[in-house]
Amino acid sequence: MARAKPSDESRPRGRPPVRSDxxxxxxxxxxxxxxxxxxxxxxxxxxxxxxxxxxxxxxxxxxxxGKAALFEAMCADRLERLLSAVDLQASDDVDIETGLRAALMACADLALDPEVVALQRMVLQQSTTFPELAANFYTNGIARTAKALAGWLRLQVQRKRIVLDDAEEVAGMLIGMVASAPQRAAIYGGAALPSRRQIERRVETCAALFLDGCRAKSPRRSL
Known part of the structure; x- marks a missing residue:
């Protein structure tokens, strides 16, 4: 017995669903x-x-x-996703050293993310021909990270845990201490990015330097 052909009513009609913008x-x-x-x-x-x-x-x-606008949007989108995961602890229950380590670790996770480093390498390679790429990458990534850390530092100043004159300047210094050397080694020297434990040790050292300094205390002279 011949199989009946499907009726016109059973066939899908119209165009496939159109994707949204x-x-x-x-x-x-x-x-x-x-x-x-x-x-x-x-x-x-x-x-x-x-x-x-x-x-x-x-x-x-x-x-x-244009392609430049697409690149800017791509960087902004990727960095936005990574920045949304940055949690700078500001709880009253967290002591300053623990909070600072957590804040620096969040910034280091972003700055030393393999994809972010790859983007930065590409931006540097193309910066002479396409200078707007470097400006966009700085605005959407580096500057926003420093701004987030500066906000955390200002809150600690308000709580009288630290004393600072310029939170933005100090934030840039701290991020530089934590991430700049490993970034440069990876981008210019082809070195591997540090492991999680290596980043943690670097963060611990940076936090200690910032909070306590490293100058040896002079022995008190007896009278």
Whole structure:
């Protein structure tokens, strides 16, 4: 007995569901993140990005006016995700040393994240040709991290746990102590990023230097 053909009513009709701009943007940013990391900024074309995202170049340009804007949005999106996980403890129940270590650890986790370091390496490689990339990366990542730590430091000043004149300046110094040397070693020297335990030890040392200093105390002279 011949099998009956499906009726017209049983066949799906119409176009497949259209993706929202929000979902399309997410897909484009993810495609850009991988493409820029593998090929670099200059070698990645908008046509290639559109192909990887499964959209037309017309749609890509509707969402992003150019490759620089797409790169900026990709960095901002990635750093926003990482920054949202940064929890700078400010509880009254946490002593200053424990709180400072936790705050510095959160900043180090961001600054020494392999993907962030890879982005920074790419930005430095392209900074001469595309100076706006470096400015955008600084604004969306480095400056925001320092601002978050500065806010934590100001709160400690208000609670009379530390004394500072310029929280922003000190925040930059602390992040530099924690992360700059390992970053430079990885970017310029090809060294491996530090392990979790190595970062923890570095944070402990930085916190101790900041809170206690390292100058040897002079022996008191007897009268």
């Amino acid at each position: 929000e979902e399309t943007t997410r897909i484009v940013l993810e495609a850009a993140r991988h493409a820029f990391a593998v090929e670099g900024y200059a070698a990645t074309s908008t046509e290639e990005l559109a192909r990887l995202a499964g959209i037309s170049t017309k749609t890509l340009y509707r969402l992003f006016p």
